[in-house]
Amino acid sequence: MNNLKQFKQMFLAQLKLTLREKQAWFWGIFFPVILMVIFMTIFGGRSNDDFSTKVAIVNESSNETSAVMAKQLRQIPIIEVSQKDPISEKKAKVLVKEKEVDAAIVLPESAKATSIKLIVNKENEQSVSTQVVAGVLNQFIQQANLQAVGAAPTFEQQFETISSGSSELEYTDFLLTGMIALSIAQGGLFGMVDLVDMRRKGLIKRLRMTPAKMGIFGLSDMVMRLLFSTIQIILLSLIGVFVFGANLFINFPSLLLVFLMGALSFNGIGYLISSFSNTNEAYMGVANIVSFLMMFVSGIFFPVETMPDWLQPVSNILPLTYFADGLRDSMVYNTSILSTPLWYGFCIMLLWGGIAFIIGSLLYKRKSIVSVR
Amino acid sequence: MNILEVRNLKKSFGSIQAVKDISFSVEEGEIFTIIGPNGAGKTTTLEMIEGLVTPDHGEIQFGELNWNKHTITIKKKIGVQPQSSAMFDLLSPEENLNLFATFYDKARSTEEILKLVNLTEHRVNQVKKLSGGQRQRLAIGLAMISDPDIVFLDEPTTGLDPQARRNVWEIILELKKLGKTTILTTHYMEEAEKLSDRVCIVDQGLVVTLDSPSALIEKLTNEREVRLSFLDGEKAAQDAELFASALDSVTRTEREGTALKLWTIKPEDLLFDLFKFTKDKEYQVEQVSIREMSLEDVFIAYTGKEWRD
Ligand SMILES: Nc1ncnc2c1ncn2[C@@H]1O[C@H](COP(=O)(O)OP(=O)(O)OP(=O)(O)O)[C@@H](O)[C@H]1O
Ligand SMILES: [Mg+2]
Numbered sequence: 001m002n003n004l005k006q007f008k009q010m011f012l013a014q015l016k017l018t019l020r021e022k023q024a025w026f027w028g029i030f031f032p033v034i035l036m037v038i039f040m041t042i043f044g045g046r047s048n049d050d051f052s053t054k055v056a057i058v059n060e061s062s063n064e065t066s067a068v069m070a071k072q073l074r075q076i077p078i079i080e081v082s083q084k085d086p087i088s089e090k091k092a093k094v095l096v097k098e099k100e101v102d103a104a105i106v107l108p109e110s111a112k113a114t115s116i117k118l119i120v121n122k123e124n125e126q127s128v129s130t131q132v133v134a135g136v137l138n139q140f141i142q143q144a145n146l147q148a149v150g151a152a153p154t155f156e157q158q159f160e161t162i163s164s165g166s167s168e169l170e171y172t173d174f175l176l177t178g179m180i181a182l183s184i185a186q187g188g189l190f191g192m193v194d195l196v197d198m199r200r201k202g203l204i205k206r207l208r209m210t211p212a213k214m215g216i217f218g219l220s221d222m223v224m225r226l227l228f229s230t231i232q233i234i235l236l237s238l239i240g241v242f243v244f245g246a247n248l249f250i251n252f253p254s255l256l257l258v259f260l261m262g263a264l265s266f267n268g269i270g271y272l273i274s275s276f277s278n279t280n281e282a283y284m285g286v287a288n289i290v291s292f293l294m295m296f297v298s299g300i301f302f303p304v305e306t307m308p309d310w311l312q313p314v315s316n317i318l319p320l321t322y323f324a325d326g327l328r329d330s331m332v333y334n335t336s337i338l339s340t341p342l343w344y345g346f347c348i349m350l351l352w353g354g355i356a357f358i359i360g361s362l363l364y365k366r367k368s369i370v371s372v373r
Numbered sequence: 374m375n376i377l378e379v380r381n382l383k384k385s386f387g388s389i390q391a392v393k394d395i396s397f398s399v400e401e402g403e404i405f406t407i408i409g410p411n412g413a414g415k416t417t418t419l420e421m422i423e424g425l426v427t428p429d430h431g432e433i434q435f436g437e438l439n440w441n442k443h444t445i446t447i448k449k450k451i452g453v454q455p456q457s458s459a460m461f462d463l464l465s466p467e468e469n470l471n472l473f474a475t476f477y478d479k480a481r482s483t484e485e486i487l488k489l490v491n492l493t494e495h496r497v498n499q500v501k502k503l504s505g506g507q508r509q510r511l512a513i514g515l516a517m518i519s520d521p522d523i524v525f526l527d528e529p530t531t532g533l534d535p536q537a538r539r540n541v542w543e544i545i546l547e548l549k550k551l552g553k554t555t556i557l558t559t560h561y562m563e564e565a566e567k568l569s570d571r572v573c574i575v576d577q578g579l580v581v582t583l584d585s586p587s588a589l590i591e592k593l594t595n596e597r598e599v600r601l602s603f604l605d606g607e608k609a610a611q612d613a614e615l616f617a618s619a620l621d622s623v624t625r626t627e628r629e630g631t632a633l634k635l636w637t638i639k640p641e642d643l644l645f646d647l648f649k650f651t652k653d654k655e656y657q658v659e660q661v662s663i664r665e666m667s668l669e670d671v672f673i674a675y676t677g678k679e680w681r682d
Contacts, residue, residue, distance in 0.1 A: 002478070009475040013464060020463040020499070202459035209423055209455070210519075211448045212476035 003216060010220035018224055027190065028228060032183035033239060039175055039301060040244045053129040055079050056095050058106040058119075059086030066107035069116075069144070073105065076136055089119075096121050102129040105137065116141055173247055173332045176240035178300035180331075181262065181324035183236065184229045185294070188266025189287045191225055195274040196283045222267065229263050237331075253337045254330035261349045262323035268353030268360070269319075275363035294320040319352040375436075376401040376523060376554050377422070382431035384417050391417040392428075393578035399523075399556060404549055406569035407558045408668070410680075414578040415558040416456050419527055422556075423453050435523070449477060452521035456528050458512030462501040466492050466511045469500060470518055477519040490514040490544055506537030513544055524548060526557040530564060542568060562668040562680065574672060581675045590666045596624060597640045598664040601647075602632045604657040616650050617643065 018024055057073060059066045074081050082101050092104035096119050106117035118137055120130045198204050207217065240246035270287065277283035297311055298304070298320035304312060315321045322345030329335035329342055377399040384392040392414040399405045407415050420426040422433055424440045424447065433440060438447050460469050467483055474480035487493045490510040495503060500511065509529055516524055526545070530538040538561075545568055548555050559565055565572045566586045574581040574589075582589060603609040610631045618626050622639040637643045640663050651658055669680045 006475050009472055013461065013468065013472045016468065017461065017463050201462075202455055202457040203461070205425060206453075206455060206459040207476075209425065209448065209451075209453045210473065210476040211445050 003213065006213060007216050007220055010217055011223060014220050014224040015227075018228060024191075024228070028183065028187050028232060029235060032179055032186075032232065032236060036175065036179040036236060036239065037243075039179070040172060040240075043171060043175070043301075053079060053102040053133050054082050054100075055133060056082050056092045056101045056104040057086050058089045058092045058104055058117075060088060060106075061109050062086070063108070063110050065144075066109075069107050069140075073140070076140075079133065079136060093119060099124075102127075103133045105133075172240065172244045174303070174328065175301065176236065176244070176246045176248075177327040177331050178324050179240075180233050180236050181298075181320060181327050182295060182300050183232045184259070184263055185266045185320050185323060186291055187225065187229055187232065188263055188268075188270050189273070189291050190270070190284070191228075192267065192270030192274040193280055193283045193287070194221075195271070196277050196280055199274075200279065225267060226260075226263055229259070233259065248331050249334040251330050251334045251336060254335055254339075254342060255327070257337060257346065258323070258326035258330050258342070261346050261353075262319070262326065265319050265323070265349040265353030265356075268355075268357040272356035272360035272363075275360040294318055297321075299324055317348070319349045322346075322348045374401050375399065377436075377556070378432075378434040379418075379422060380432045380434075382418060382421055382433070383429045384414075384421060384426060385429060390578055392421070395431075395575065395578070395580055397573050397580065397583055399554060400570075401522075401554055402549070402552055403570040404545065404555045404557065404568050406565045406572045407556070407575055408560070408562065408565045408572060409558075409575035409581075410560070413575045415575060416527055418575070419525055419556070419558065423451065423525060424448070449519060450522050452516035452519055452524045454509075454512040454516040454524075454526045454529060458508055460500055460508075460511065460515060463499055465497045465499055466503070466514070467496040469511065470514060473515050473518045479520065480518050481520045483518075486514045486517055489517065489547065491540065504537075506533045506540065509533060509537070509541060510544065513541070517548070521553070523554045523556065526555065528558050528560065531560060538564070562672070566668055572668065574668075574675065576672075576676050576678075582671065586668060589668065589671045595638050596636050597638070597666075599635045599637060599640055599643060600632070600660070600662045600664065601635075601658055602660045604631075604659055607631055609651075609654070609656040612654065613647065613651065613656070617647060620646060 055073075057070055059070055070086060073079060082095070086107075087095075089104075089106055092101075092106070095101045096104050099121060102120070102124065104119040106119065108116060116137065118134060120133075124130050195204075207214065237246075237248065241248060269290070273283055273286045273290070277286060295301075297307065297315045298318050299307075299315060300320070304315045304321060307315065326342055326345045326349075329339065335342060375398040379398065380396045382392050382395045383390075395414070395418055397405075407418065409415055417426060421428045421431075424444065435443075435447055435450065438450075440447060461472070464472065466487065470483040470486055474483065487496055490513055492507060492510055492514065495507055500508065503511065513524075513526060513529060516526070529545070530541050533541065542564070545555060545557065557568070569586060571583065571585050572589060573583040584592065601613070603613065607630060610628055610633050614626050614628050614633055617623050617633075617635050620637075620643065622637045622643055623635055624638070625636040627634040635643065644661070648658070672678070672680045
């Protein structure tokens with residue numbers, strides 16, 4: 001009973017301390033929001049251009065099937081048809097060769113014909129746009145086949161699916177979840193500077209002169225930090241969804257667990273840093289390096305797959321990689337809490353947080369808080 | 374009755390012997406002052422008694438209680454104001470006191486403490502906006518929140534202006550009226566003389582001497598220094614010096630121009646005889662004083678060192 005009262009009062013004090021700490025609000029809330037807005041404005045817009053491809057449509061002998069297909073192809077957002085009217089195959093080949101267009105699509109010559117031909121420049125065979133066009137065309141053909149056997153869903157529906165999965169929106173979701181992961185990670189990584197400050201000012205020593213239960217104090221501190229991170233996640237999500245049109249499909253049990261694991265893991269690392277830093281500056285220096293390194297190799301702004309091969313093994317052991325992935329799985333892909341990759345990520349995060357916490361505790365014990373004047 | 378007993382405390386930090394050998398006992402209800410220059414080992418001694426630093430050697434007894442067996446009981450009995458008056462800077466005095474109150478089963482009301490340390494007006498300002506003296510008073514208030522029997526104050530007045538220092542003195546004397554035992558450290562001899570029932574002078578980790586301030590001064594010597602100066606020129610002073618040195622009670626004389634210094638064990642008799650002499654000769658005397666010995670003289674006598682605040 002008395003413990004509960006102590007917890008309540010300590011939590012209340014923590015709440016006031018956090019509310020009055022302007023730095024915390026700047027770095028924890030304002031800064032991530034600004035960073036996200038900047039990144040989304042710059043990269044969210046450009047990726048749209050990157051991924052739309054110029055295509056020429058060849059429809060030499062116009063027929064019923066090809067007319068429908070030509071119309072449908074024009075509706076796919078990332079395919080930009082270069083000419084208003086279909087052109088001849090010969091002319092299309094010239095355009096491809098001169099790289100006026102990324103590809104040419106040759107529609108069936110008659111209603112009975114079953115092949116659709118894709119013409120691309122040899123040099124561009126492996127390029128992103130070729131892959132995209134080929135992928136889209138493939139989908140398109142499958143639908144056409146389905147329709148041909150009479151089991152057809154409408155073309156219209158299929159196109160919507162393709163468009164909502166288009167790269168621009170995916171990047172918004174990707175960046176949003178990445179930014180959430182980053183701000184919670186930094187909250188833990190930087191937040192423990194309070195501990196260094198308290199030790200430096202002799203506050204920890206002061207508390208130890210009282211019968212106060214330090215465990216309860218730690219717990220109230222942790223609950224406050226989780227609350228702060230919850231504010232971060234909600235605020236960033238709201239901005240992502242309402243300003244940048246991110247699509248979230250949240251699995252709440254998974255999200256809750258990912259959130260807890262990530263927050264605890266990074267607070268553990270922060271705790272370790274605090275155990276060997278005697279000044280705020282020393283702490284911030286180490287925390288900055290750690291955060292900076294993790295930020296760029298953990299797939300926050302760009303997918304891990306886009307990084308050089310030799311760097312990827314590093315990404316694969318960092319907790320931030322799994323935290324960001326976990327958030328993507330639970331917030332965008334509605335991944336169930338039973339998914340194996342999710343638990344693999346939990347293990348890695350738990351390992352980092354746990355080991356950091358244990359080493360930190362040992363270091364704290366060894367130098368005994370009192371010896372720091 | 375001894376409320377606290379400390380025997381043969383020793384503590385080293387690496388090669389530095391902070392406390393070499395310190396023993397004393399404190400009686401219930403007294404103000405016990407530990408005084409000594411920077412680095413004498415005052416804070417280290419207090420921190421060992423407060424259970425923060427484990428002594429390398431020695432015993433600490435709170436009546437029947439000791440740190441090994443009665444940690445929580447002792448923590449509830451003592452109130453501490455550390456040298457670095459640590460508190461939550463972003464909270465107000467009231468909030469700090471309320472928070473500390475929850476650490477104890479029984480606590481005095483925040484209201485009462487604020488009044489005791491004279492901070493009622495500043496109760497809602499954040500601590501970081503308080504002045505040094507106000508901060509120090511709050512630190513004492515925090516030490517008092519649990520209504521402890523023994524209060525430890527580590528340099529409660531260092532860095533305060535004379536007015537603020539007097540305020541703190543009043544609080545300390547108030548504690549004595551409440552029946553508390555106070556153990557405080559200071560650099561100021563004047564403070565030790567004014568406040569304490571007993572003074573423990575420490576230097577380089579050792580107890581130099583320990584007694585009540587008046588006893589310490591008395592023990593030192595019963596000689597007094599009497600100073601006079603004459604308005605009628607050096608001749609008058611010379612005559613007076615000659616007269617005085619012939620008296621039995623005068624041990625030593627010293628003259629500089631018209632200023633005369635005389636050392637005597639009976640200052641009242643000396644003055645009586647001397648004034649009779651000057652009246653006969655019609656010499657005019659101004660600025661007569663008998664210098665009191667102070668704790669500073671005690672320190673100088675025991676250590677051979679000059680005292681600096
Ligand atoms: N944690 C520590 N590590 C190393 N040396 C220490 C430590 N604490 C104290 N000392 C040393 O022990 C000696 C006594 O220090 P202490 O703080 O007890 O002195 P003090 O009498 O309180 O001085 P002051 O009047 O300046 O407060 C000093 O030389 C100090 O440098
Ligand atoms: Mg000290």
